[in-house]
Amino acid sequence: MYKNDDKYIHNTDNTLICPAQVLFSRHCSPCDIKELLCSSSNIPRNTAILMVDPEGALVSIDPTMPTNTPNSLYKVIPLSLLNISTEKEDMFQNVLSQVAEQFSRAFRINELKTEVTNRLAMLEKRVELEGLKVVEIEKCKNDLKKLRDEMMSRAEGRVNCPCKYNFSDDGKKLTPRCDVPSYPKYTLSQETIEALKKPTFDVCHWEHNEMLSCLEYMYHDLGLVKEFNMNPITLKRWLLGIQENYRINPFHNFRHCFCVSQMMYGMIHLCNLQEKLTLTDLGILMTAAVCHDLDHSGYNNTYQINARTELAVRYNDISPLENHHCTVAFQILSLSIRQAIITLILATDMARHGEILDSFKHKVDNFDFTNEEHVTCLKMVLIKCCDISNEVWPTEVAEPWVDCLLEKYFMQSDKEESEGLPVAPFMDRDKVTKPTAQIGFIKFVLIPMFETVMKLFPQIEEIMVQPLRDSRDHYEELKQIDDAMTEKKKTENISLGGKKK
Ligand SMILES: [Zn+2]
Numbered sequence: 019m020y021k022n023d024d025k026y027i028h029n030t031d032n033t034l035i036c037p038a039q040v041l042f043s044r045h046c047s048p049c050d051i052k053e054l055l056c057s058s059s060n061i062p063r064n065t066a067i068l069m070v071d072p073e074g075a076l077v078s079i080d081p082t083m084p085t086n087t088p089n090s091l092y093k094v095i096p097l098s099l100l101n102i103s104t105e106k107e108d109m110f111q112n113v114l115s116q117v118a119e120q121f122s123r124a125f126r127i128n129e130l131k132t133e134v135t136n137r138l139a140m141l142e143k144r145v146e147l148e149g150l151k152v153v154e155i156e157k158c159k160n161d162l163k164k165l166r167d168e169m170m171s172r173a174e175g176r177v178n179c180p181c182k183y184n185f186s187d188d189g190k191k192l193t194p195r196c197d198v199p200s201y202p203k204y205t206l207s208q209e210t211i212e213a214l215k216k217p218t219f220d221v222c223h224w225e226h227n228e229m230l231s232c233l234e235y236m237y238h239d240l241g242l243v244k245e246f247n248m249n250p251i252t253l254k255r256w257l258l259g260i261q262e263n264y265r266i267n268p269f270h271n272f273r274h275c276f277c278v279s280q281m282m283y284g285m286i287h288l289c290n291l292q293e294k295l296t297l298t299d300l301g302i303l304m305t306a307a308v309c310h311d312l313d314h315s316g317y318n319n320t321y322q323i324n325a326r327t328e329l330a331v332r333y334n335d336i337s338p339l340e341n342h343h344c345t346v347a348f349q350i351l352s353l354s355i356r357q358a359i360i361t362l363i364l365a366t367d368m369a370r371h372g373e374i375l376d377s378f379k380h381k382v383d384n385f386d387f388t389n390e391e392h393v394t395c396l397k398m399v400l401i402k403c404c405d406i407s408n409e410v411w412p413t414e415v416a417e418p419w420v421d422c423l424l425e426k427y428f429m430q431s432d433k434e435e436s437e438g439l440p441v442a443p444f445m446d447r448d449k450v451t452k453p454t455a456q457i458g459f460i461k462f463v464l465i466p467m468f469e470t471v472m473k474l475f476p477q478i479e480e481i482m483v484q485p486l487r488d489s490r491d492h493y494e495e496l497k498q499i500d501d502a503m504t505e506k507k508k509t510e511n512i513s514l515g516g517k518k519k
Pocket of ligand 1: 274
């Protein structure tokens with residue numbers, strides 16, 4: 019009776035007298051379904067209706083709406099009946115908050131415009147300063163392309179925002195559309211699903227909506243949706259909220275969030291963590307990864323503290339950014355695992371790198387998966403690994419991220435310089451090159467940390483540690499070329515100077 023393609027929806031009409039069962043095909047349009055619902059509820063056709071679940075949350079009337087059971091009836095409400103004062107008030111509240119949201123988006127667009135203008139000016143200045151070197155121009159072009167892509171995907175995000183109300187094409191007035199955030203459901207191919215489980219997944223070519231679908235898939239696949247009794251629609255809504263709260267900046271954007279979460283998912287599979295940790299632990303790891311850089315402004319803690327920003331004052335100079343990421347996470351997340359997630363997000367503050375790795379080194383030789391302290395420490399190291407794992411990818415994927423990172427550093431050092439604040443040498447435009455920035459980081463931060471994790475999970479050597487070693491060698495080669503070029507220039511200058519004399 020239940021064909022694969024069809025859906026049964028059980029609903030009550032507004033008088034709560036006769037529960038009716040509505041069957042429709044996945045290929046029906048929302049309008050068709052609305053009509054079906056109207057006739058099954060004894061409401062005149064074409065009446066504007068909305069539908070709520072037993073908890074009172076609006077249910078999207080479209081072919082993807084969740085099937086319910088006779089025990090969890092949906093209620094169909096004609097809009098004309100919403101005179102009941104409380105419901106009307108709710109409607110008003112909803113419309114008001116929607117308007118407020120539209121406004122804040124409009125402001126964000128202005129913010130974005132200013133940011134783009136500033137960055138364009140900066141890029142132009144660089145092209146000038148750097149004497150239009152071909153390589154630099156290529157890089158600038160890439161940067162511009164990235165900016166444009168980011169803007170495009172941002173714009174898409176706006177179209178697919180979790181609006182409760184929307185200007186419909188036909189109605190010409192503000193009509194309730196649906197409460198269910200929608201991003202086109204991508205059917206992930208078997209190939210993508212398999213690739214997604216590996217740390218080598220190519221993170222570059224995905225649009226925001228695809229990344230959202232992948233994240234959604236990970237939560238379902240790991241069994242977290244079942245374990246935490248999540249409403250799949252709530253998960254969608256929550257992920258969209260997450261995406262909206264990542265800012266547009268060169269590095270700490272939604273794509274970085276996706277990279278870190280995907281790397282976590284990859285490590286869970288590679289290290290068989292499903293057999294070693296509880297589902298709660300996996301939920302904590304994934305959720306901390308998804309949330310760990312929420313609302314990141316692009317300027318690091320040193321800047322926040324030196325510039326006495328509002329964040330630094332609010333958090334007494336203690337990991338202001340990471341604390342802020344937690345606060346934002348919990349405005350859009352309500353789980354009983356808050357403290358555990360906070361611990362992990364705070365662990366991503368690189369100022370605590372030495373302390374955390376040392377503590378893990380002490381445990382790793384006698385690691386005990388039944389010891390809570392050991393497991394917490396492992397989780398902290400895992401999220402740290404994922405957060406700074408870009409160099410695990412093949413060079414062609416990893417290298418553009420280094421450019422983004424340097425771009426972020428230079429944005430900060432420019433700002434620091436203009437505000438008379440101290441500039442860290444590793445962010446100084448005149449002192450840093452790509453190879454010098456990466457060699458030290460790979461040699462002294464990444465390899466020691468991943469090699470420690472390798473003691474516990476030897477299987478990461480081939481897939482994660484070896485690429486790090488290769489990357490170190492690659493940058494050392496680049497540095498040798500750079501050095502030779504500088505040496506050559508020096509000699510040329512000397513001989514030129516000699517001739518002039
Ligand atoms: Zn991060």
